[in-house]
Amino acid sequence: MLSAMHFITRHALNFFISSALLIISIVNFDIGLFGLAVLIGGYYMSNKLILTIQKRKRSKELGMTKEEYKHIEAQIKLAREQLNNLTQQYIRVRSIKSFKLLNETNKVAKRIINIVHTNPQKFYAVEDFFYAHLPSAVELADKYTLLTKEQVKGTDIHIALEDTRKTLKDLHGTIENDLKLALQSDIDQLKIELDFAKLANEQSREKIGGGGE
The missing domain is CATH 1.10.287 (Helix Hairpins)
Incomplete structure (x- = not known):
């Protein structure tokens, strides 16, 4: 913060x-x-x-109350702890595909946390990431590594692993959407600045053209 x-x-x-x-x-x-x-x-x-x-x-x-600031600070601290837990999980998986998935999820989650740390007001755009999406990803990764570590063969275990990996993949997509939400205000601001720059450039050209006549 x-x-x-x-x-x-x-x-x-x-x-x-x-x-x-x-x-x-x-x-x-x-x-x-x-x-x-x-x-x-x-x-x-x-x-x-x-x-x-x-x-x-x-x-x-930031225009925040002391309680708001303290709450967001606590959520960032908790998210960093959860991210550390997720990191510990993805280095334990045996599948390269699963490793890549969890590694990418970790990177995207870290970007969101860093963005909110730099600009706490963005917390409200990605509340679900802190309250639900990241905790769910950590919990599923923990269960996934637990299942893979058991090395028990069987249809039920295989189905459970596939379902868990599919859900983790869906969560990865959700967290990527959270990142887009965190960046949306910056994108909107950039569009406004680009439109203003284009307008100023057009007006400058019109003045030059008018002056030439």
Whole structure:
């Protein structure tokens, strides 16, 4: 939700504040290990405070309430954990076809999460991805790898594996649609900018043509 610049700024301020507290402590007190405690404690407290301020400022910039921002942040964190689980599953499958399917699903899901992390307002366009589609993909991948790991031959197992793989393929398509939804506002904005550029170019040509006459 916060950018890399937020991270750098926060920790630079943390270092400055904690160092200043340490210098003040050394000047005013005869300290030993207490100085290290001041440095660590000052760094920790300033980090918490600055992080809170940064998140509050960021939520206001986005036009969100503190609760909305916190909820989306929690959903992104959960989605990253689920994505990590999905990654662990797809490296365990024995079929190359299934590996490719889960790998592609993982890539698309990661793009959606990164897009929402950069622009939290897009969360509302892809809520189903966070609430249903990604969790379902992770759960099915877990069941699929469980079935393949058993190495039990039989019609029922084969049918179950095929059904699971087909459902995973359908979910992959659904998650690809989620990515399109996440990008839709950017695509619409690009179309507007292109139309404006074309109009400006046409008007410029008309002026040049009129001037030549």
